[in-house]
Amino acid sequence: MKKINNKNYVEGFTLVEISIVLLIIGILTGTILKGKSIIESVRIDSVINDIRTIQMAYNQYVNITSNKPNTTDFFKQLKSYELIESETFKKPRIGGSYSVMENNNHQYLQVDNLTEKQLISLKAKIKSNFGDDIVTTSGNSNTSIAVQID
Numbered sequence: 222m223k224k225i226n227n228k229n230y231v232e233g234f235t236l237v238e239i240s241i242v243l244l245i246i247g248i249l250t251g252t253i254l255k256g257k258s259i260i261e262s263v264r265i266d267s268v269i270n271d272i273r274t275i276q277m278a279y280n281q282y283v284n285i286t287s288n289k290p291n292t293t294d295f296f297k298q299l300k301s302y303e304l305i306e307s308e309t310f311k312k313p314r315i316g317g318s319y320s321v322m323e324n325n326n327h328q329y330l331q332v333d334n335l336t337e338k339q340l341i342s343l344k345a346k347i348k349s350n351f352g353d354d355i356v357t358t359s360g361n362s363n364t365s366i367a368v369q370i371d
Contacts, residue, residue: 261315261339261342262342263314264313264314264315265315265339265342265343265346266346267313267314267315268313268314268315268332268343268346269346269347269350271310271311271313271319272330272347272350272351272368272370274305275299275305275310275319275330275370276330276370278299278304278305279299279328279370279371281302281304282298282299282302282304283371285302286302289328289371290321290328292321292322292323292328295321295328296308296309296310296319296321313332315332315335315339315343316334316335316336316339317332317333317334317335317365318332318333318334319331319332319333320333321370322367324356324367327369327371328369328370328371329356329367329368329369329370330367330368330370331365331366331367332365332366332367333365334364334365335364335365335366336364337364339364340357340364340365340366343366344357344366347366347368351368351369355367355368355369
């Protein structure tokens with residue numbers, strides 16, 4: 222090890238070394254943020270698949286019984302004909318819960334308790350997959366979206 226006797230010499234990192242470290246941190250941060258975005262997109266897509274599953278089960282139920290299931294026992298009635306796996310149906314992967322409501326003689330599948338960001342993302346995906354048969358509500362404690370299933 223060589224001893225330097227220069228009074229003006231200060232040990233430390235060079236500008237190039239600091240730049241490389243900052244570049245690596247930036248790349249890692251960008252990758253993590255993109256990963257979170259992809260995960261959220263997959264969760265939204267799973268809700269779209271759930272809506273399709275429920276619509277198909279609904280149509281099969283109507284074909285079998287010639288009646289619409291009532292909104293209070295909707296999932297229970299679909300389960301009684303083995304059209305879905307559980308009478309409570311699974312929870313959405315984005316959080317919240319599914320429920321069924323009726324409006325103007327149409328039945329809607331509602332996804333409750335969403336964040337504003339989830340609502341915006343889900344609304345865009347639903348419009349591109351199902352058209353404009355959507356109802357959205359925003360409030361302090363409950364933000365939801367509903368899709369016509371009949």
